[in-house]
Amino acid sequence: MSDVLQSIRGMSDVLPDETPAWQAIEQVLKQTMQAYGYRELRIPIVERTELFKRSIGEVTDIVEKEMYTFSDRNDESLTLRPEATAGVVRAGISNGLLHNQKQKIWTTGPMFRYEKPQKGRYRQFHQFDVEALGYEGPDIDAEMIMMSARIWQILGLDHLSLQINSLGTPESRVAYKDKLLEYFSAHEDQLDEDSKQRLHRNPMRILDTKNPAMADLVAAAPQITDYLDDESKEHFSKLCSYLDAAGIAYEVNPRLVRGLDYYSRTVFEWLTDQLGAQGAVCSGGRYDGLVEQMGGKSTPAIGWAIGLERLVALCQQLDTVPALERPHVYLVLSGDAAAAAGFGLAERLRNEIPGLCVEMNCGGGSFKSQFKRADKSGADLALVIGDDEVENGTVAVKPLRGGEEQQVVSQDDIAGVVRAALV
Numbered sequence: 001m002s003d004v005l006q007s008i009r010g011m012s013d014v015l016p017d018e019t020p021a022w023q024a025i026e027q028v029l030k031q032t033m034q035a036y037g038y039r040e041l042r043i044p045i046v047e048r049t050e051l052f053k054r055s056i057g058e059v060t061d062i063v064e065k066e067m068y069t070f071s072d073r074n075d076e077s078l079t080l081r082p083e084a085t086a087g088v089v090r091a092g093i094s095n096g097l098l099h100n101q102k103q104k105i106w107t108t109g110p111m112f113r114y115e116k117p118q119k120g121r122y123r124q125f126h127q128f129d130v131e132a133l134g135y136e137g138p139d140i141d142a143e144m145i146m147m148s149a150r151i152w153q154i155l156g157l158d159h160l161s162l163q164i165n166s167l168g169t170p171e172s173r174v175a176y177k178d179k180l181l182e183y184f185s186a187h188e189d190q191l192d193e194d195s196k197q198r199l200h201r202n203p204m205r206i207l208d209t210k211n212p213a214m215a216d217l218v219a220a221a222p223q224i225t226d227y228l229d230d231e232s233k234e235h236f237s238k239l240c241s242y243l244d245a246a247g248i249a250y251e252v253n254p255r256l257v258r259g260l261d262y263y264s265r266t267v268f269e270w271l272t273d274q275l276g277a278q279g280a281v282c283s284g285g286r287y288d289g290l291v292e293q294m295g296g297k298s299t300p301a302i303g304w305a306i307g308l309e310r311l312v313a314l315c316q317q318l319d320t321v322p323a324l325e326r327p328h329v330y331l332v333l334s335g336d337a338a339a340a341a342g343f344g345l346a347e348r349l350r351n352e353i354p355g356l357c358v359e360m361n362c363g364g365g366s367f368k369s370q371f372k373r374a375d376k377s378g379a380d381l382a383l384v385i386g387d388d389e390v391e392n393g394t395v396a397v398k399p400l401r402g403g404e405e406q407q408v409v410s411q412d413d414i415a416g417v418v419r420a421a422l423v
Helices: 019-036 049-056 061-066 085-094 138-155 170-186 193-199 203-208 212-219 230-245 308-317 336-352 367-377 387-392 411-421
Strands: 046-048 068-071 077-080 103-112 124-133 161-166 264-271 280-286 301-307 329-333 358-360 381-385 394-399 407-410
Touching: 019 103, 019 124, 019 138, 019 308, 046 049, 046 085, 049 061, 049 077, 049 085, 085 103, 085 124, 085 301, 124 138, 124 308, 138 161, 138 230, 138 264, 138 280, 138 301, 161 230, 170 193, 170 203, 193 203, 203 212, 230 264, 280 308, 301 308, 329 336, 329 367, 336 358, 336 381, 336 387, 336 411, 367 381, 381 387, 381 411, 387 394, 394 411, 407 411
Parallel strands: 329 358, 329 381
Antiparallel strands: 046 077, 068 077, 103 124, 124 301, 161 264, 264 280, 280 301, 381 394, 394 407
């Protein structure tokens, strides 16, 4: 047995060669949030277990099978967050953010679920989560969807498809659940074990099954759209009209119920056929009763989350990862005196040219090996200092991305030369 410690199954390292893609995509997400007036909220990774039982629902797969739950030294039950919405709502209530206020916020970070690891599904995964709290009308639903559509546009993902549905209010769902119970009870011999357990606790969860053997049975089940209350119908109709006006294509999928109990009215998913079985890249919906359910004042709300592993994989597969800024300048240095001069020069350049990225060659090496590193870094210019340059107070400027000739300039003039070369 090897003594080398390995990472936990389903919890992967993101290596330095992989992080630029993540950073570039995260930059697009954050800039989009700024463009729509959403602000960042940072929440803990660990919460009290009761938070997720009350918000997600005790009969969901997440709470029953997938949460990482443990007792701390005070014998209090804690859980690594399996999703972000519950923590956002808890933070809003406990910090007074929802008292006569509306909030448009986003958060991001790792989530944890004990699932069977496979491509696009991990036990530690990362989400980018967006929430709007205090907004009641379908206009915010439309903004949420349009905001996600803009992200796909910026990233060059033009093949994602949008599915939407309305779950109505909790009251309107009562009659629907009765019809589902009647229908599935009549076909109980065709249900798998998970569905049999859900039958009398929450038959709507059966619609969320991923078992292909039950596809025909689920397809023939009563549709929730036939049991919506009038207010939910109007809400959904207005949402559709806003999306039509914005030119956003969508499909109404009456089987779309989402996997969390707190959803009401609008639910939606952005899907891809490029990642195998894990087709959902972004999912969300309205949760108007959750804040009150968790002890706050009745507050309408809606949110969505992007699975970052899936989004990064999709952008890489389709070669649409945005270019991340690389070093502008790489310093090639020979000798101790050159290294000392190089450090001073690098700091002066960073001071005089705001935003300039300067990478120093650390660890020595021949000129040949250093130029290989400079080329691999992606820098536009190599600034070379050896014994002659130190003695003469000069710098050799070698363009790395074009056919221009190397030139030697005074260290006093180097900032102007670099600025002109990078325009």
